[in-house]
Amino acid sequence: MENSVAYEKATELRLGLPGIDEPAVLSSVKNNKRPLHDEKSGENGKSAQNETAPPSKAQIVGWPPVQSYRKNNFQQAKKSESECGGIYVKVSMDGAPYLRKIDLKVYKGYPELLQVLENMFKFTIGEYSEREGYKGSDYEPTYEDKDGDWMLVGDVPWEMFITSCKRLRIMKGSEARGLSCSGV
Amino acid sequence: MQKEMAYSFPDEVLKHVFSFIQSDKDRNAVSLVCKSWYEIERWCRRKVFIGNCYAVSPRMVIRRFPEVRSIELKGKPHFADFNLVPDGWGGYVLQWIAEMAGAYPWLGEIRLKRMVVTDESLELIAKSFKNFKVLVLFSCEGFSTDGLAAIAASCKNLRELDLRESEVDDLSGHWLAQFPETCTSLVSLNISCLGSDEVSFSALERLVDRCPNLRSLQLNRAVTLDKIANILRRAPQLVDFGTGNYAAELQPDVFSNLAGAFSSCKELKSLSGFWDVVPAYLPALYSICPRLTSLNLSYATIQSPDLIKLVSHCPRLQRLLVLDYVEDSGLEELASSCKDLQELRVFPSDPFGVEPNVSLTEQGLVAVSLGCPKLQSVLYFCRRMSNAALVTIAQNCPNLTRFRLCIIEPKTPDYLTLDPLDAGFGAIVEHCKDLRRLSLSGLLTDHVFEYIGTYGKKLEMLSVAFAGDSDLGLHHVLSGCESLRKLEIRDCPFGDKALLANAAKLETMRSLWMSSCAVSFGACKLLGQKMPKLNVEVIDETEPPDSRPESYPVDKLYIYKSVAGPRFDMPPFVWSMDEAVKILH
Numbered sequence: 001m002e003n004s005v006a007y008e009k010a011t012e013l014r015l016g017l018p019g020i021d022e023p024a025v026l027s028s029v030k031n032n033k034r035p036l037h038d039e040k041s042g043e044n045g046k047s048a049q050n051e052t053a054p055p056s057k058a059q060i061v062g063w064p065p066v067q068s069y070r071k072n073n074f075q076q077a078k079k080s081e082s083e084c085g086g087i088y089v090k091v092s093m094d095g096a097p098y099l100r101k102i103d104l105k106v107y108k109g110y111p112e113l114l115q116v117l118e119n120m121f122k123f124t125i126g127e128y129s130e131r132e133g134y135k136g137s138d139y140e141p142t143y144e145d146k147d148g149d150w151m152l153v154g155d156v157p158w159e160m161f162i163t164s165c166k167r168l169r170i171m172k173g174s175e176a177r178g179l180s181c182s183g184v
Numbered sequence: 185m186q187k188e189m190a191y192s193f194p195d196e197v198l199k200h201v202f203s204f205i206q207s208d209k210d211r212n213a214v215s216l217v218c219k220s221w222y223e224i225e226r227w228c229r230r231k232v233f234i235g236n237c238y239a240v241s242p243r244m245v246i247r248r249f250p251e252v253r254s255i256e257l258k259g260k261p262h263f264a265d266f267n268l269v270p271d272g273w274g275g276y277v278l279q280w281i282a283e284m285a286g287a288y289p290w291l292g293e294i295r296l297k298r299m300v301v302t303d304e305s306l307e308l309i310a311k312s313f314k315n316f317k318v319l320v321l322f323s324c325e326g327f328s329t330d331g332l333a334a335i336a337a338s339c340k341n342l343r344e345l346d347l348r349e350s351e352v353d354d355l356s357g358h359w360l361a362q363f364p365e366t367c368t369s370l371v372s373l374n375i376s377c378l379g380s381d382e383v384s385f386s387a388l389e390r391l392v393d394r395c396p397n398l399r400s401l402q403l404n405r406a407v408t409l410d411k412i413a414n415i416l417r418r419a420p421q422l423v424d425f426g427t428g429n430y431a432a433e434l435q436p437d438v439f440s441n442l443a444g445a446f447s448s449c450k451e452l453k454s455l456s457g458f459w460d461v462v463p464a465y466l467p468a469l470y471s472i473c474p475r476l477t478s479l480n481l482s483y484a485t486i487q488s489p490d491l492i493k494l495v496s497h498c499p500r501l502q503r504l505l506v507l508d509y510v511e512d513s514g515l516e517e518l519a520s521s522c523k524d525l526q527e528l529r530v531f532p533s534d535p536f537g538v539e540p541n542v543s544l545t546e547q548g549l550v551a552v553s554l555g556c557p558k559l560q561s562v563l564y565f566c567r568r569m570s571n572a573a574l575v576t577i578a579q580n581c582p583n584l585t586r587f588r589l590c591i592i593e594p595k596t597p598d599y600l601t602l603d604p605l606d607a608g609f610g611a612i613v614e615h616c617k618d619l620r621r622l623s624l625s626g627l628l629t630d631h632v633f634e635y636i637g638t639y640g641k642k643l644e645m646l647s648v649a650f651a652g653d654s655d656l657g658l659h660h661v662l663s664g665c666e667s668l669r670k671l672e673i674r675d676c677p678f679g680d681k682a683l684l685a686n687a688a689k690l691e692t693m694r695s696l697w698m699s700s701c702a703v704s705f706g707a708c709k710l711l712g713q714k715m716p717k718l719n720v721e722v723i724d725e726t727e728p729p730d731s732r733p734e735s736y737p738v739d740k741l742y743i744y745k746s747v748a749g750p751r752f753d754m755p756p757f758v759w760s761m762d763e764a765v766k767i768l769h
Contacts, residue, residue: 062266062674063649064535064565064592065623069265069323069349069377071535073405073459073483088433 087162093121093139093170104162110154117141121170128154143168199228208233227251234258235694237275237299238719241748242283253292254318255284259299261697261742262647263672265323268699268740270725272755275299278308279753285312293318300324306331310338317369318344328353329378336362346374348402354379361387365394372400376426376457379404385411392418399451402426405459410438413445420448427457430484434464447471456480456505463490473497477524480505482531488542492517502558503527508544508565515548519555527561528552535565535592546573553580561586568599569626574608578615587612588623594650594675597627604628610635613643620667623647633657637664645670658682662689672697679737680707691717695744699723703741706734711743712761719746720761721754729759 086103100120107113114125126136133152134140141153145164153161153168202225205211215225231254232245245252259275277299284291291313301324309316316339321327329352335345336359361384363370370391375383383404392398398419407415407428416422432438442465446452452472461484476498481491482505491506491514501522508530510518518525530548534541546569553559559581569591578584598605605626613619613636620642624632628651636643637660644667652658659682661671671693679702690696690711705722708729712720722729723740750762 060594062263062268063594064532064590065266065647065649066532066535066565067265067349068267069351070482070531 087165089143089165089167091117091120091168091170093123094172096121102168104165109158110161113153114141117168117170123170130155138172140171141168142171195224198224202228206231230254231293232256236744236746237277237280238748238751239694239744239746242280244748246283246287250287251290252284252288253290254295255280255291255293256295256297257299258297261672261695262298262670263674263697263699264298268674270723270755270757273723273758274751274753274755276753277301278305281305281308281312285309289313290315292316295320295322296324297322298324300326301331302326303328303331303334307334310334315341317341320344320346320348321350322346323349325351328355329357329359330355333359333362336360336367337364340364340367341369342367343369344372345370346372347377348374350377352378357384358387360384360391363387363391367391368394369397370395371397372424373398374400374402374426375404376402377404379406383407389414389418395419396421398422400424402456403428405429405457408432409442409462409465413438413441416445416449421451422449423451424454424478425449425452425456426480427455427459429460430458430465431460431462432465434462439465439468443468443471450475452476454478454480454503458484461486463487466490466494469494470497474499476501478503482507482529485509485533488514496521498522500524505529505531507531507533508542509533510548511543512545512548512551513543515544516551516555519551523556524558525552525556526558528556528559529563530565531563532565532590532592540567546570549573550576550580553577557581558583560584563588563590565590565592567592568596569605569608570598570600571603571605571608571611572598572600574605575611578608578611582615583618584612584616585618586621587616587619588621588647589625590623591625594625595627596625604631606631606635610639613639618642621645624651625649629653630657630660633660637661640665642667644668646672648673648676650675652676652678655679655682659685662686668692669694671695673699673701675700677702680704683707684710687711687715687718690743691715691745693745695742697740697742699740701741702737704735705729705732705738708738708741708761709734713763716762717745717747719744719750722759722761723757724759725757 086105088101088103091100091102102116102120104113107116110128118125123139124137125139125141126134128134142150143153143161143165144167145151146166150169156164198221202211202214205214208231211225211229215222226248227250229249230252232249232252233256234240234245235258237257237259257277257280259277260269260273263269264273275298277296285308289312292315294309295318301321306327309319319335319342332352333356335342383406385407392401392415399422401415401419401422401424403415403426405428409427409430409432412427416425446468449472453475455469455476455478458481463486466486473494474497477500479498479501485507487509488511491510495501495504495514495518499521502524503526504518504522506514506529510530515530530544544566546566549562549564549566550573553576560583562584563586566589569589597603598608606629609622609624609628609632613622619640622636622640622643622645624647630653633652633656636646640646643665646661646665646668648671655678657676658673658678661668662682663686668689678698683703684707708720708722711718721742722738723742724738726739729736729738750760754760
């Protein structure tokens with residue numbers, strides 16, 4: 001080819017010739033030219049590969065060529081996909097004429113859940129303590145777990161709770177006291 | 185004399201004859217025959233298409249064509265879709281609307297693509313054109329529901345309102361209620377791009393109720409599945425329908441209601457939407473599947489088995505848009521069930537993932553090419569390809585007019601031989617003699633461009649990324665592709681030589697985009713000086729191009745033919761290379 005000195009200078013910041021890049025492309029999926037996507041990398045669960053990749057990775061804007069409109073729409077899709085796989089459980093309260101249903105996935109933790117239950121059935125839940133369960137009220141929130149056992153709400157970590165809870169029941173009176181006093 | 189015989193038709197006769205000539209190309213040819221035909225034709229041209237809003241000024245269009253009723257304008261370069269064109273680049277429609285408001289009181293149709301449309305523009309449209317019928321805003325931005333309210337309230341005979349893929353500022357959900365009770369003329373309504381709470385559903389229902397000619401309706405995502413039945417029962421004459429959300433807890437009464445509503449739509453041929461799909465509700469579509477010709481499932485995160493079931497019910501399918509969840513197995517089913525297929529688009533579900541998340545390879549596309557002899561248009565995202573597969577596809581589908589392949593990792597070679605994919609794409613351009621649009625990907629040398637220049641005689645649009653070795657590649661394309669109108673290139677080692685050697689070619693094209701290539705600032709200036717019919721614009725968001733040596737490559741370059749001269753609305757990061765324009769801002 002012609003004199004490419006000035007040419008190379010002009011291209012030194014650009015991607016090199018394909019022939020040179022080939023080994024990098026072939027060696028594995030994690031190569032120098034592996035484009036990090038320009039969105040939050042947290043979204044990409046498969047970033048394990050990136051751990052051992054060389055530090056100087058090129059961020060490639062606009063590649064692959066997926067329209068921003070489509071990208072935005074689809075990301076919302078991924079989020080609401082899980083929303084639609086919500087964890088709906090029936091909630092009953094002793095003495096109430098009908099049941100309610102709630103989506104456990106919507107809540108971030110026990111305080112929020114308990115607040116919602118209080119509002120829904122217009123009652124007050126007592127103070128929770130690991131030793132003594134709920135004190136200060138006639139009502140106690142309980143749930144039936146995967147094994148069919150009735151448990152006191154609040155004993156297990158939240159994540160474990162929402163995956164094992166099949167239904168909720170707000171117990172009243174002596175039955176409730178029985179559960180909390182049993183301890184573990 | 186003999187000569188006068190040719191002009192002995194009265195103008196009215198010629199005008200009448202010309203009224204049967206609709207295509208722009210033919211009209212342009214007619215206007216070149218002689219001066220009097222030019223005059224007659226320009227007075228009776230009703231429809232104008234402007235592929236680049238900066239190629240001509242509104243005043244020039246109005247001066248030549250005083251009686252226009254329908255206008256179509258395109259603004260930003262195609263690569264704006266992929267965030268390569270910075271915000272504020274341009275493409276504003278206001279000036280056009282303002283000038284046409286005075287000159288075309290009978291303007292009835294405005295179609296815009298990739299333009300910036302403000303509420304002010306929409307309000308101006310609403311109050312300026314008494315006979316306004318059609319507004320299509322394709323991939324536009326800059327407006328809010330306030331602007332839409334103005335259109336709805338004022339346009340008494342509105343037939344089409346299509347906002348596909350536009351970005352709308354959500355201010356209020358009540359704009360739909362602005363359609364007066366007397367408005368019964370809607371034929372097409374596409375509000376699929378609107379965000380959650382932007383639509384008052386009851387207003388929508390009433391609107392649908394009173395528009396008996398409504399043929400095309402695309403709902404937005406906020407509309408839940410249980411509401412679909414209500415809408416469909418009010419509009420059983422629909423031909424084209426876009427659902428909103430297609431997810432709900434499975435309830436037998438909701439299901440049967442939905443299935444019944446769909447089956448009452450005897451004309452329904454095209455479906456889209458399908459955000460958040462619950463597969464259990466797909467069988468509600470089965471009654472209309474045999475009539476479906478177009479199905480857009482490109483937002484539907486449903487897996488291959490469910491897709492296979494659905495597709496196997498649609499033997500008349502001509503057009504399918506789908507995510508790569510369809511997998512090779514789904515495409516094989518498509519190939520055996522849908523013999524009328526003309527267009528296939530497969531989008532990536534996880535474009536930024538490092539590992540493939542689905543089993544979709546070149547095999548799927550090969551299967552479709554084998555099974556669907558009418559295939560004309562392909563858009564395919566995948567992670568591996570081979571020359572052998574491309575050759576097979578080319579041989580199976582000689583009628584391809586559009587072929588866009590995106591191998592997700594740049595510079596990926598043939599996975600079987602590790603060769604560049606030159607031969608494969610070469611086969612495509614060689615066998616597909618009517619190919620008008622081509623997008624390349626994978627490992628490619630200058631050879632692929634040699635093939636393209638040699639065989640791509642009908643090629644009008646070419647997209648290139650991470651390909652080629654030298655200027656020779658670009659030279660092959662510019663010198664060989666006779667029909668080339670749009671060329672867009674990114675991250676290729678193409679520099680000054682090919683561009684300057686083929687400068688005249690650029691005057692025959694609509695536009696050239698080059699970003700992250702090797703074109704020097706000096707070459708851009710030279711082009712700007714020597715080619716007055718071209719607008720040569722350099723885009724650089726970091727610093728002015730003249731703050732660096734002339735040999736330094738420019739970041740982005742956009743060259744387009746224009747009779748309007750350099751534009752006046754350039755933002756600070758766009759520099760015109762026109763001699764008359766001061767380069768220093």
